[in-house]
Amino acid sequence: MSLLEVSHVSRAFGGLRAVQDVSLQVPVGSLTALIGPNGAGKTTLFALMSGFLVPDTGRVTFDGVDITGRAPHLNAALGLTRTFQIVQPFASQTVRENIAVGAHLQHAKRSDALHAAEAVAERVGLYAQLDKPAGDLTVAGRKRLELARALATQPKLLLLDEVLAGLNPQEIQDMLPVVRGLVAGGVTVLMIEHVMQAVMNLAEHVWVLAQGQLIAQGAPTEVTQNPQVIEAYLGHGTAARLRKTQQEAV
Template sequence: MKLLEVNSLTKRFAGLTAVNNVSLELNEGEILGLIGPNGAGKTTLFHSICGFHKPEEGLVLLNGEEITRKKPEFICEKGIARTFQIVQPFGNLTVLENVVVGAFSREKKIHDAEALAMEQLDFLGLKELSQQRMKDLTFPEQKKVEVARALATKPKILFLDEVMSGLNPSEVNEFIELVKTIRDRGVSIVFIEHLMSAVMALSDRLAVMHLGEKIAEGEPQEVMRDPLVVEAYLGEDIA
């Protein structure tokens, strides 16, 4: 079942076209990888879908309902959550309070929001850290809390922006299994990542951006052999 449709999306900043006529689809239960060199427009595409930028052209449909240019809180309420490339914790708040911020999008009573937040922390193995301040956590732990905060909004789709960057191999493997489990719990996923081992381990389909345009899309192994992708991003050695 088609869950998300992005049709001919274009985002400009003054004279710069950061995203140019990009179309994507995400099916229910799918993990879609999005790769490309730095500056390709991947994060700008995320921003434009999730409401942080207003695209000049194109449409975004969620379950057939147009959400183009809607505010982030509206889009979150409809079922899209995201993490950010740079972790954005509330450093002086506790871990639980950080996740409650997300839970308040679904639960209006503090008791219910805290229960929902604790459920996500337990799922991510962070329950014992719930009363620690965010700024005292390790970097990987902060990344997990950001995922927990996104999951506390009860999304249909989770956008992950380089959630594995800066992690060691053991932590990367843990996050790969975590993402798979999130999908198995009924959340479809779109993720940006430069670590190709994670991209290949997770992606049901793979899309590639370069200079603001989508240059390839399809089965991961097929995309990795595409001459345009090899030239623009991978290089002969990696391919």
């Protein structure tokens, strides 16, 4: 059963067609990934899914409801929440207060939202830093906080936009079980990610976007061996040399 369905969605900015006739489905309870080179249109597609942009054509359905062009806060109330590539916490507020901002979607009283923030902080590894100003967090800490604020809305589907970007190898390793834990806790996850190690370790299914179009999909091991995907990432010349080297090795 699909929780999210994107059907023939397109969006242009002037003469630039950022997303072209994209269709995909996100099954309930899955952890899937959207990958592609820089400028492929991945974040634009996330914005179209979540309501921050309205598609020129096509339809977005979430949990059986047509949400095409529906405002982000209304989508969040339905259970569709996203994180952002550039993390911007409320620096002077504590970690607890930042997470409570997301929790207010489900909890009208401030005391309830602050209490809910504690459980979310524990899930993402920030419990010990609840009373620290958000501005004092490391890059890895701010990434966890961005995740926590989204998780505090109690989403059914969480769109993660490069939650591992800017982290060192150890920090990435530390974050992998946190992301797996989201799905174990009942949240469906679709992630944009450039860290292929994470994609290979986490994703059950991968969609590949290049120049606004889906060029491949499948299991991570299949997709990374796809000639079109290699070409999209490496360029025609490098991909051709790589194929020649592989043929000569055989």
